[in-house]
Amino acid sequence: MNYTSLAGELQSLVKGTVLVNEPMKKHTTWRIGGNADLFVHPADKEDVRQAIEFARSKQMPCTVIGNGSNLLVRDGGIRGMVLKVGRGLAGISIEGTTIKAGAGAMLPELAAAARQAGIGGFEFAAGIPGSLGGAIMMNAGALNGCVADVLVSVEALNEDNQYVTFYKEDLDFSYRFSSLQDKAIICLETSWRGFPKSSETIKEETREYLSKRKLAQPQGYPTAGSVFKNPPGDYAGRLIEACACKGMRVGDAEVSQKHANWIINLGNATARDVLTLIEKIKKQVQERFNITLHLEIRVLGED
Numbered sequence: 001m002n003y004t005s006l007a008g009e010l011q012s013l014v015k016g017t018v019l020v021n022e023p024m025k026k027h028t029t030w031r032i033g034g035n036a037d038l039f040v041h042p043a044d045k046e047d048v049r050q051a052i053e054f055a056r057s058k059q060m061p062c063t064v065i066g067n068g069s070n071l072l073v074r075d076g077g078i079r080g081m082v083l084k085v086g087r088g089l090a091g092i093s094i095e096g097t098t099i100k101a102g103a104g105a106m107l108p109e110l111a112a113a114a115r116q117a118g119i120g121g122f123e124f125a126a127g128i129p130g131s132l133g134g135a136i137m138m139n140a141g142a143l144n145g146c147v148a149d150v151l152v153s154v155e156a157l158n159e160d161n162q163y164v165t166f167y168k169e170d171l172d173f174s175y176r177f178s179s180l181q182d183k184a185i186i187c188l189e190t191s192w193r194g195f196p197k198s199s200e201t202i203k204e205e206t207r208e209y210l211s212k213r214k215l216a217q218p219q220g221y222p223t224a225g226s227v228f229k230n231p232p233g234d235y236a237g238r239l240i241e242a243c244a245c246k247g248m249r250v251g252d253a254e255v256s257q258k259h260a261n262w263i264i265n266l267g268n269a270t271a272r273d274v275l276t277l278i279e280k281i282k283k284q285v286q287e288r289f290n291i292t293l294h295l296e297i298r299v300l301g302e303d
């Protein structure tokens with residue numbers, strides 16, 4: 001396919017920006033990933049619908065991303081179109097204890113809006129660098145809460161490119177899982193409900209919680225947060241540390257000395273480095289504990 005001419009065609013249909021051969025490392029917090037053939041920053045939800053329709057008419061695969069904070073993009077990049085649900089869909093409005101927000105808004109922005117309005121329940125979101133769309137997909141959460149606790153509904157585009165609304169009950173949430181995963185569903189608008197709580201109390205609790213997180217997590221290197229899900233009744237980090245994997249390195253990918261379930265990019269790590277390191281960790285944990293670790297991060301693209 002001639003992506004330059006396809007980009008020109010798509011650009012005439014959308015208000016947002018269409019890029020060709022865009023390095024995915026610019027769009028992942030790990031700073032890793034080959035190029036996307038076409039990359040679209042939609043300006044609003046109608047842009048998303050137009051872009052999807054265009055991709056279908058050209059039989060082009062389409063991948064949706066948010067802030068890229070839970071993604072490993074392989075070194076060969078992503079074929080077809082990547083659609084980033086970001087700043088074009090990031091408005092936030094509040095009525096009572098209900099918050100409505102575009103799926104491109106960030107969890108810390110949701111937490112800040114809730115804090116300012118005196119709405120409790122969103123404190124967990126303050127330290128997670130994901131968009132609301134990505135957070136719903138992953139049922140993102142931290143010690144004191146998760147998406148499933150406060151989400152009411154999400155407006156999305158379904159497989160037929162139609163606007164549909166899913167309610168929390170439809171999404172079958174469990175630990176880092178929602179039933180929307182691995183489906184061609186694109187989250188666009190979200191609705192949340194918390195409960196009245198003093199802004200001052202939220203502020204204090206959030207400050208304390210963020211400083212604890214800072215102490216426990218590696219700082220100063222690109223990462224994607226926890227690499228593996230915790231197995232039932234245990235912690236992936238504890239198992240990996242017990243296998244003496246902290247500091248284990250492949251190329252520029254290293255198991256963090258601070259948190260064994262995090263892999264840091266020392267500078268020029270490739271997806272191949274990270275995937276090789278992941279296999280080594282899994283093998284050690286399997287051999288020592290007979291436990292199979294499963295990935296929390298999502299792996300996209302080709303070698």
Ligand SMILES: Cc1cc2nc3c(=O)[nH]c(=O)nc-3n(C[C@H](O)[C@H](O)[C@H](O)COP(=O)(O)OP(=O)(O)OC[C@H]3O[C@@H](n4cnc5c(N)ncnc54)[C@H](O)[C@@H]3O)c2cc1C
Pocket residue numbers: 029063064065066067068069070071085103127128129130131132133134135136137138139140141142185186187188223224225226298
């Ligand atoms: C420093 C750091 C700390 C972290 N701490 C935590 C933590 O405490 N708890 C936690 O749960 N996670 C944590 N994470 C992981 C990550 O931030 C969350 O999983 C987050 O919810 C991912 O959101 P995202 O927008 O970055 O999604 P992405 O990484 O861009 O995508 C994740 C998945 O969601 C899909 N997706 C994204 N947006 C949409 C959309 N609009 N519609 C449909 N599908 C979409 C993608 O296709 C992909 O499958 C951390 C990551 C980092 C880097």
